[in-house]
Each structure stands twice: as structure tokens, then as C-alpha cells.
Amino acid sequence: MPIEDELKKLIVDALLLEDVVPSGIDTDAPLFGEGLGLDSIDALELAIAIDRAFGVRIESKDERNREIFRSVRSLANHIETSRAAVGS
Amino acid sequence: MSDSGTTWLGRREHGTILGIRFVLMLCDLLGRKVARGFVRILMLYYTALDRRARAASRGFLERVLGRPVRFRDVLRHLTTFGLVTLDRIFFLRGRRELFEVSARGSEHLDALTASRSGAILLGAHVGSFEALRARGSSRGHDIHILAYLDNAKKINTVLAELDPEMQARVIELGGIDAILRAKEVVESGGLIAMLGDRTGLNEKSVRVPFLGGEAAFPTGPFLLASALRCPVYLVFGVYLEGASYQLWCERFVDRVELPRKDREAALEALVRRYAVRLEEVARTHPYNWFNLFDFWAASPDRVGQVAAPDSVN
Numbered sequence: 278m279p280i281e282d283e284l285k286k287l288i289v290d291a292l293l294l295e296d297v298v299p300s301g302i303d304t305d306a307p308l309f310g311e312g313l314g315l316d317s318i319d320a321l322e323l324a325i326a327i328d329r330a331f332g333v334r335i336e337s338k339d340e341r342n343r344e345i346f347r348s349v350r351s352l353a354n355h356i357e358t359s360r361a362a363v364g365s
Numbered sequence: 366m367s368d369s370g371t372t373w374l375g376r377r378e379h380g381t382i383l384g385i386r387f388v389l390m391l392c393d394l395l396g397r398k399v400a401r402g403f404v405r406i407l408m409l410y411y412t413a414l415d416r417r418a419r420a421a422s423r424g425f426l427e428r429v430l431g432r433p434v435r436f437r438d439v440l441r442h443l444t445t446f447g448l449v450t451l452d453r454i455f456f457l458r459g460r461r462e463l464f465e466v467s468a469r470g471s472e473h474l475d476a477l478t479a480s481r482s483g484a485i486l487l488g489a490h491v492g493s494f495e496a497l498r499a500r501g502s503s504r505g506h507d508i509h510i511l512a513y514l515d516n517a518k519k520i521n522t523v524l525a526e527l528d529p530e531m532q533a534r535v536i537e538l539g540g541i542d543a544i545l546r547a548k549e550v551v552e553s554g555g556l557i558a559m560l561g562d563r564t565g566l567n568e569k570s571v572r573v574p575f576l577g578g579e580a581a582f583p584t585g586p587f588l589l590a591s592a593l594r595c596p597v598y599l600v601f602g603v604y605l606e607g608a609s610y611q612l613w614c615e616r617f618v619d620r621v622e623l624p625r626k627d628r629e630a631a632l633e634a635l636v637r638r639y640a641v642r643l644e645e646v647a648r649t650h651p652y653n654w655f656n657l658f659d660f661w662a663a664s665p666d667r668v669g670q671v672a673a674p675d676s677v678n
Contacts (some may be wrong), residue, residue: 293625316569317544318588324545325592337545346541 280353283330288349291326292319304349312348320346327352333359392454397463397608400451408447412440419443421657428576429651445652449493449604456495463608466500470614473598474506474556481554485590485597487561487617489643492603492653494558496610507555511536511547544589551593558600559586561639562656571629573637576644578661582636591621599642603650617642 285299288308292315306312309320323346324335333356335345345355392400411418422442426434455463477484486508488494494510501508512535536546536557547557562582564570569588570581590597597617605611617639623631647654 293628317539317541318569318585318592320541321544321548321589321592324541324548335545337542337549342541342545 280331280356281349284327284349284353284356287326287330288313288323291322302349304353306348308346308348308352327356331356331360332363389454392451397451397455397460401448404447404451405444408444409440411447412436412443418657421659424659424661425576425647425654425656426651428578429648429654442652442654443657445604446655446657449653449655452493452604452610453495456493456499459499461499461503464496465607465609466496466612467609468500468612468614471500471504471612473614473616474501475504477554477556477598478504478506483551483554483593483595484556485551485586485593485595486556486558486600486614487586487597487639488558488600488602489560489562489646490655491562491601491643491646491650492655493610494602496604497600497602497612498558500612501556507550508558509534509536509547509550509555511538511543511557511559513538547589548593551595557589559589561586561599562643562660571633571636573633573640575640575661576647580640580661582640584632584636587618587621587632587635588623590618591623594620596620599639601646603646603653 281304282299285302285304288294288302289297289299294313297313302313308323309315315323328334335342335355339345341355345351391403395403419439422439423434426438426442430438452464474486476482488497498508498510536543536550550557564581564583564585569584571584572579572581575582586597596619598614599617600612600614602610602612618635621635
């Protein structure tokens, strides 16, 4: 399963989104604000879930956080690069 | 309270940094005793002139005192606010020798610190958070404050000069970084202090019974505790009289379990229990209640958040 799809499933599971199905999440739509409408606690839950599922820690020091959390695609990219960095 | 910019609390915020520096200079020059005299006169003036401040105080005191509220009750309330605000300056300057501080429940914080177990400390706009913080830092407790800052930027600029170390320990709410920092603090065994009587973290709140009415309390602190799997302790620092403060810390919940089903109900039950406890404290120490706006309003004006003494943290 592509990381994007895994992430969508993770988002729905971790954030207990009842009226959202993973396939209904647009890969490029904003996660916060007008898109899925997630808030900062959701972001925290998501960061914890990503750490658990992918072994990728998202640090507060990272200046790119706003960009990383923009959409499913940006999160997937971040996970891929982080894993590549660890694996290499 | 619709026009948030014109209440006395809001106006205070418009005071220039210069004005605040002037007050600080006076404090240094005159010492606490004389400065308190000035504050008493100042608060008499405010109480007499500011109808809204009086209304906010009266609205609260009527609920809590159970008897007709007189001008001198309101004056006592607002004067206490002024005096506690003044004391913040002395606490921030590290002048702890000026005060008699008694504390209960510090064993909780000592134990958390010794075992490096992270926790959330839930305070309220009751009394002085500064007094708590001063004691915490003297005992080596690793306390970080999670709060909004932007509304009180000016005062903060000056306070930060007074105690630069404090600035490093304030996590300004908003955005992903703040919440991730809070997570890292708790994971590394630190303590996150936040306010349980004002929304802020994610603006989510629930209305629960409070002092004979219904008021909105944030669910954010409990959601945070649930996400971080950490305990929640309540902390209060109330002003008694003269130079004495009484601080205490009590265990509230070891682990916030929010079942997938009935999640909202579990959350509301916690908030209700918190409101009950806060009500007891408000009844015991009514003049320490510093939410000086209509706390029961359908959508409470944020003005109180602007300058209630602890919001600056």
C-alpha cells in the first residue's frame, strides 16, 4: 500500500474521524483549517501515530513542520525522506 | 462586554511599555509596602470609574457570596487583583523573601521531578501563578507554561526582561510546533502548566454547571493528557493577606482514558469534575477569582484573558 493510503487510514483511525473514509481524503487537500479541519491536538495525535506506525519522529524544532503537515502528500514525502535518511 | 477593546482590562494592555517600566521603577524605589498603597488608591479609582469591571466582579460575587454584594466587596475583589498583580513583579524579580508562602502537596511535584515523569499541571485564573512558579523553580521543578501570549505582548516584553529564564519556559500556544514542544517536555519528564478555565489550546469547550449557572470550560487540557498518556494535577496559588500566599497541588486524574465510544461523555465528566473542584476553591477564596468578565456568557469575551494576572504566562 502506498504511504499516502496508509496515512489516510492512519488519520481516520488515530483521529477517530467517524464520517470520513480514508479514500475520501484528498491527498493534496490541506489537513488543517479549511480542508479536513484538524486542530492542534489532532496534529499531536497524528504525530504520535506516525511515530508509532512509521518510526518517524516529528520534532518541534523542525522549521518545516507547517509544510510537513500541509497535506497527506507532504506528510508522505516527509516520511519517505526521513526513512531514506535513516536507511542509507 | 461586546466591545472588547474598551474594558479596563483591555485598556490596560494599551499602556505603553514605558508606563510599565515606570511602575517597575517605582516598585524598586519604594518597595512593596508603599507600592501597595499606590495600588490601593489606583484600584479605588478603577472600581469607582469602571462600570464594567464592577459588573464583572459583582456578577461573580453575587453567585459566590450568597448575600447582597456591596461596593466594598467589589472594591476588595478588584483591589486583591491589583495587589496580586503587583506581587507578580516581586516574585518575578526573585524577591521571595518578601513573602510567607505555605505549600501543600509539593510532594506530588517532588515525586514527579525525582522520577522524571511528565505531567500536566492545571491552573486557573485564581490567585497567583507566579507564586507557584517561583516555588517550583526554587525546588527544581521543570515547569513549562503553555499559554497564549499575543494578547499581552507588551507586558510580557517587560516581564521577560525581569526574568529571562521564564521566557525560555513559556510555550506560546498556536501551531503545531507548540503542541510538539509540549509533547517533548512531557516525554522528557517535564511538567506542562496550563489554564483550565479558559479555552485556548484548540478552542474546544463544553458547558458544565458552575456556581449556579453553566459556563464553558476547555476540553483541550484533558485531550492533551489523553494524547500524551500523562496524569493531570491541579495547582492553585491563592493570596491570603499581607504577604502570605497558600499554594497547593492535588492529584486530579492519573490517566485520561477516552473510550472510542462515549468519548465526549467521558471528556465532559472530567470537565464537570474539574468545575466542581474549581467552584469549591472559588467559594473558599472568592476574592482570588480573576476571571474578570462574564464567565457564564454564551461566548465569553476574551478580554479577561488579556490581563488577568496569570494569562501572561
